[in-house]
Amino acid sequence: MDALSTPQVQLAVPALALAVLGGIYLFRSPSSSNAAGRPLPPGPPGLPLIGNLLQVPGTHLATYFKHVCQEYGGLASLNLAGFPIVLIGDMKAAKEVLEKRSAKFSSRPSIPYVRGHVDPSEIYWGVREQGPSHFIARKLTVGLMSAVRAGETDALQWHETLISMTHLLSGGGKDWAKHLDRTSASMVLTVAFGLHCPTGEEEEFKEVMDCLAMFINLCTPSASIINVLPFLDWIPGPMPWRTRAREYRRREDALYDRLIKNAVEGSGSGMNTWSAVFAREDKPEGDQRRLMNQFTGAAIETTALSMHVFVLAAILYPHWIARAQKEIDAVVGPDRLPTFKDRPSLPFVEALVRETLRWRPAARFGVPHQSTEDDIVEYDGKEYFIQKGSIVFAVSWAIDHDKERFANADAFIPERYLDDKGELKSGYETSAFGFGRRVCPGAPFAERALWIGIAMMLWAFDIRKSDEVDPKTGKVFEYGDGDDAFSGEFSNAPHHFPAVFEARSAHHAEVIRQEWADCEKDLNVLLPQRKER
Numbered sequence: 001m002d003a004l005s006t007p008q009v010q011l012a013v014p015a016l017a018l019a020v021l022g023g024i025y026l027f028r029s030p031s032s033s034n035a036a037g038r039p040l041p042p043g044p045p046g047l048p049l050i051g052n053l054l055q056v057p058g059t060h061l062a063t064y065f066k067h068v069c070q071e072y073g074g075l076a077s078l079n080l081a082g083f084p085i086v087l088i089g090d091m092k093a094a095k096e097v098l099e100k101r102s103a104k105f106s107s108r109p110s111i112p113y114v115r116g117h118v119d120p121s122e123i124y125w126g127v128r129e130q131g132p133s134h135f136i137a138r139k140l141t142v143g144l145m146s147a148v149r150a151g152e153t154d155a156l157q158w159h160e161t162l163i164s165m166t167h168l169l170s171g172g173g174k175d176w177a178k179h180l181d182r183t184s185a186s187m188v189l190t191v192a193f194g195l196h197c198p199t200g201e202e203e204e205f206k207e208v209m210d211c212l213a214m215f216i217n218l219c220t221p222s223a224s225i226i227n228v229l230p231f232l233d234w235i236p237g238p239m240p241w242r243t244r245a246r247e248y249r250r251r252e253d254a255l256y257d258r259l260i261k262n263a264v265e266g267s268g269s270g271m272n273t274w275s276a277v278f279a280r281e282d283k284p285e286g287d288q289r290r291l292m293n294q295f296t297g298a299a300i301e302t303t304a305l306s307m308h309v310f311v312l313a314a315i316l317y318p319h320w321i322a323r324a325q326k327e328i329d330a331v332v333g334p335d336r337l338p339t340f341k342d343r344p345s346l347p348f349v350e351a352l353v354r355e356t357l358r359w360r361p362a363a364r365f366g367v368p369h370q371s372t373e374d375d376i377v378e379y380d381g382k383e384y385f386i387q388k389g390s391i392v393f394a395v396s397w398a399i400d401h402d403k404e405r406f407a408n409a410d411a412f413i414p415e416r417y418l419d420d421k422g423e424l425k426s427g428y429e430t431s432a433f434g435f436g437r438r439v440c441p442g443a444p445f446a447e448r449a450l451w452i453g454i455a456m457m458l459w460a461f462d463i464r465k466s467d468e469v470d471p472k473t474g475k476v477f478e479y480g481d482g483d484d485a486f487s488g489e490f491s492n493a494p495h496h497f498p499a500v501f502e503a504r505s506a507h508h509a510e511v512i513r514q515e516w517a518d519c520e521k522d523l524n525v526l527l528p529q530r531k532e533r
């Protein structure tokens with residue numbers, strides 16, 4: 001952080017940064033007036049000139065957005081010093097605005113520091129405006145994900161999950177979060193670059209994770225004073241924000257150059273990795289290979305965090321565990337671990353994946369979109385004006401906690417997705433992966449990672465509370481699922497909590513060891529072979 005460390009300044013930073021980054025956009029491309037006089041979507045009354053600027057909290061923004069949606073409706077708005085923020089807290093409104101009108105609502109606001117210094121070459125296409133990089137990357141992603149849907153990554157995802165079962169078994173749950181984080185990261189890094197990380201202690205693994213943490217840090221509105229006072233960037237010379245971003249870029253560019261070289265020419269070159277696919281499409285003037293950074297960036301933390309959410313749910317709401325294990329035992333039996341072939345026969349596990357994504361979504365207010373044209377949207381029988389340049393949040397935390405769709409929405413109840421016969425109800429919809437032209441392209445990969453992770457953990461272990469002492473309080477750890485139990489950041493991870501993973505029987509433990517001893521370990525077999533141009 002450059003100069004934004006006092007609590008008072010931090011409180012106003014998210015709101016100020018939102019206003020500044022949207023305001024710049026408006027300044028560059030002034031909007032037409034709303035001649036027909038339709039109102040903006042409703043929202044809390046604000047002060048003259050600054051509007052709601054001082055009401056927006058510095059942390060747990062999603063909870064504030066959720067309250068606004070609950071009070072003012074599924075299409076609400078805030079006014080940050082004249083700049084409009086639109087909050088969508090209802091599935092129907094999200095589809096109406098972000099899907100039906102996706103041509104106008106699919107850009108992204110970009111923070112001045114990211115745009116000018118952290119990512120000047122638009123490598124991170126998922127957090128940048130729509131443009132050639134975004135277009136090419138989305139097109140390529142369609143091909144990658146149809147291979148995932150066809151099962152081409154199943155063997156590798158299964159293998160990585162089996163490794164984490166061996167780790168959980170040997171530690172009894174000690175370092176469980178580290179093992180699940182490794183699984184999510186190694187799955188993505190192997191499929192993307194052929195970089196398999198069975199221990200999580202590999203040097204390149206640590207470098208990827210460090211760069212990722214740095215990037216997330218540099219993308220927060222409070223990362224630099226120029227997000228709030230962008231004119232400071234006119235000062236020439238080696239300002240601290242420039243030096244920091246330059247060092248980061250140098251480090252990350254070197255890392256991804258190494259990873260891509262290894263994937264295309266080195267030890268990963270026999271496999272049809274995502275890098276190889278991107279490299280085949282590489283135009284001489286372009287740098288699509290680097291688009292891989294975005295993929296790893298978006299994939300690793302969200303998936304790991306969702307697995308942490310599942311473990312927390314298993315500890316706090318264990319009522320469903322016996323039923324889930326009964327279903328798994330009936331289909332899989334005691335002598336082997338679940339595989340993707342069991343997926344159609346295990347609706348309860350499917351329901352657990354859905355409820356995990358709903359109960360505490362990884363991105364509670366999604367990733368903001370920005371509108372590129374004025375529009376009039378009908379909601380609940382009334383027409384509202386949405387101004388060009390508005391920042392639009394699909395607030396998952398409100399959409400998937402809508403009391404009309406989800407009874408007892410704050411509790412973890414996987415049965416809500418099942419009918420009386422225990423089959424999955426039809427008409428499943430989720431906001432966890434976003435909407436429209438920006439919808440998460442990695443969803444098929446993510447859902448598979450969650451499904452196999454949950455199925456194997458429940459087959460293998462009884463997961464329960466630990467009676468470890470919390471070093472912060474000196475008392476036995478207290479579990480919770482309120483806001484205090486989560487980071488409150490953009491991706492809302494639960495704070496670390498201890499858990500016990502006890503093998504369900506000596507036989508289950510032995511089956512894990514035996515499957516590990518017998519399984520295929522050659523990545524060139526686990527992943528499809530490289531295809532030539």
Ligand code: HEM
Pocket residue numbers: 125126127134138294295296298299300302303306362363366367368369431432433434435436437438439440441442443445446447
């Ligand atoms: C549980 C895991 C995941 C969750 C909850 C999640 C959620 C999201 C959300 C909410 C968005 C923003 C959508 C919008 O703006 O409307 C997004 C975008 C994105 N996700 Fe995921 N994601 C997950 C895993 C993955 C994985 C595994 C990959 C890649 C393999 C991935 C790649 C991306 C990319 C590249 C974008 C940017 C898309 C764009 O701007 O066009 N995500 N994700």
